[in-house]
Amino acid sequence: MIKRWLAYKKDYSIVDELVEELNISEVLARVLINRNVETVEDAEIFLNPCLDELDDPGIMRGMDLAVKRIKNAVIYGEKICVYGDYDVDGITSVSMLYMVLKKIGGNVSYYIPNRLDEGYGLNLQAIKQIIEQEVQLIITVDCGIRSIDEVAFVNNAGRDIIITDHHECGEIIPDAYSVINPNQKNCGYLFKYLAGAGVAFKLSCALAHEFQINELHEDIIDLAALGTVADVVSLLGENRIIVKNGLKKIKTLPNIGIKALIDVCGIAISNINTYHLGYLLAPRLNAAGRLGDPAIGVELLTATDEKHAYKIAEELNNLNSLRQAIENDILTFASEEAEKQNDMKHGKVMVISGENWHIGVIGIVASRLVEKFGLPVVLISTDGFIGRGSARSVPGFNLYEAMNKCSSLFEKFGGHEMAAGLTIKKENIKHFRELINQVAVEMLEGRELIQEIYVDYKIDNIDSLPRLIEEMDALQPFGEGNPVPLFVFRRLLVKDIKLVGNGKHLSIYLNDGSNSIKGIGFNIGFMINSIEVNQKIDIICSVEKNVWNGIESVQLNIKDLKKAK
Structure with a gap:
């Protein structure tokens, strides 16, 4: 794909005001504006997102009706089944709502379809099985918004179903008892980009309010954060609030299952960030749904015994290793066919x-x-x-x-x-x-099809990088909609260059005329043929800390490079 380097086209007239009012650097002020921050108030919220800033769940269409139906089910002891998807968004959503319904006294079970045998979403065979267990109320999470026939079957069986989902709606909305999806027509909820876990979190908070359970949102916010990051939705607005506060919870008092998974991955919990959630924890939870029974993911996240949680976490880790081996075999074959299509x-x-x-x-x-x-x-x-x-x-x-x-x-x-x-x-x-x-x-x-790489600002010298890293940390959590800040660094001299990671990655040492620094270019090893030692290049990069053998250093994470003019 063609890559084009672009600068953000924003109104930077409030830069000086942000610098003065918030006591931040010009660079941080510009990056904030690049993230669509337009006022000092917006900047304060962005830098310090608080759970109190989340909108009332009751604004969401279908929420009040759903809460009333669930309350009746709890009061009268009706059997409730939470039906979710097999990915991390679905697993965290099921876990969250299951725990909340248990806490308010619900007679609740859960069901997650097998990816291999049943596929995504509601299916009639599963619904029949659930109804045979005398379940009176089914609540979907992260699925169901297009399940017209399946919802009709539930209705004809004399049972009720509540749909909670975040996916795009079709022309026809299922005739469920209640449908909660911020993307449906006439829904007054302003933030439309919640993950399935975000919608389940909203329903959980509404139930907590109805049953007068204080601070429940703080108990499950880490699950909501994990599901949100894993589903790669925009990490702006309410999603930023959920993930920022979820990461705080993980660092202080994490869910037992999440803690076990973190330990199995060998992550220092004090350093946990969105990368760890999305690329280390999520694949292990996903491995359950990809190769085995996704229900063990729920079993992990709802565990109350640490030893049991660690046993499940180890099982998921082993499944993930098997998944990687299978994936590499398919990748080899598919890559060959892709090369043919690309060549033609x-x-x-x-x-x-x-x-x-x-x-x-x-x-x-x-x-x-x-x-x-x-x-x-x-x-x-x-x-x-x-x-x-x-x-x-x-x-x-x-x-x-x-x-x-x-x-x-x-x-x-x-x-x-x-x-x-x-x-x-x-x-x-x-x-x-x-x-x-x-x-x-x-x-x-x-x-x-052009990949546009937007650059936040320029770097003038290597000496400025440690302070720059500290400033950019205030913008975390990074993710979709709030990418890691990228900088252009021009006329760097190539001192050394080599391939690492079986030839996939580029390792390069660069000098700005006074100091040298290491750069790493993931998945751009093929670019080694376009540059030479003692040549000057321009790069686009992020700036990060690298810890190796206990030694911390600054390195450049290179996204693209070209010969300097």
Whole structure:
């Protein structure tokens, strides 16, 4: 993919005011403005997000009705089942609501479908099984917004179902007892970007208020934070408040299961951040849903015994190692096919299929292919006459919109702008590949898919970096919508360069004329052929602390580079 370096186009007229009122540097003030901070008040909230700033859950359409129905179920001892998705967002959502319903006296169980046998979302066989257990009320988390037929089945069986979800709504909303989704029409809740865990957190807070349980939100905020980070939603607005405060909770009094998982990963809990949640903890929880029974993730996060929690955490760690091995095998085969499609300039979207690929890991492989080729990827595992797939996109290409225009070819599909899942007959895959590429050409209207790298500011010398790191820490947690600040550093002399990590990464030593510093370029090892020792280059990078053998140093995390003019 073509990469373009861009500066933010913002109004920086309040820089001096931010510097004076908040006692911060000009660099931090500019980065705040780049994150759409427009007033001193906005900046204060951004730097010190407080749970009190979350909007009242009752504003959300369907919330009051849902709370009343759940309250009646608790009062009359009705059986309640929380039905969730098998990913981390779903697992944390189920865990949260299950714990809250238990606390208010509910007769509650939970159900998470098996990814391999049942697939995503509500399914009739599971619903029949739940109803046979005399459950009177089903509450979905992180799923259900498109389950028209399944909700109708529940209604016809004389039971009630409450849908809580955050995914895009279809033209028809399921005829549930209550639907809670900030994205549905006529919902007055202003923040539309909650993860499934965020919506479940809101329902939990509303129940806590109804049952007069003080500070309950503080007990479950770490679960909400983990689900929010794992689902890669925007970490601005209410999501920032949830994650910032969730990280504080993890550092002080974490959920027993989260603590066990952190220890298994070998993370110093005092340093925990969004990277650890998204790239170390989340994959281990996801491994349960990908290869085994996702219910053990809920068992971990609702554990009350530390020894039991550590036993489950070790099991998840082992599953994650197995997942990595399976993933690498599929990646090797899929990469070869992707190279062929890329060489043939097949189109804008890669559609790759293989027989009996493990359905639990193809989404991860699709993401890795997107990183490598810079194009949207749809990876499909076929079994007999049917294929099940995962799709991942790139910024600037709305994958959901494109796939919606191909929906006549699918048995089932769902997702959002950057990721989607589908079920398709094997005979339709070739047609789908052709059609989605036609759709992509029309949507792009002659534009190339270009990765735009936005630069926050410039770095003038290596001496300034330690202070810069301290200042940028105030902007954490980083994630979607609040990326790690990037800086341009020009005319650095290449002192040494080599490949590391089996040739995938670039290790480089640079000098600014007075001092030298190490840089690491993850997944850009191929760029070693475009630069030479004693050559001057310009780079875009983030600045970070690196700890190796107990020694702390500053290093540059290089995102892109080119020869200096």
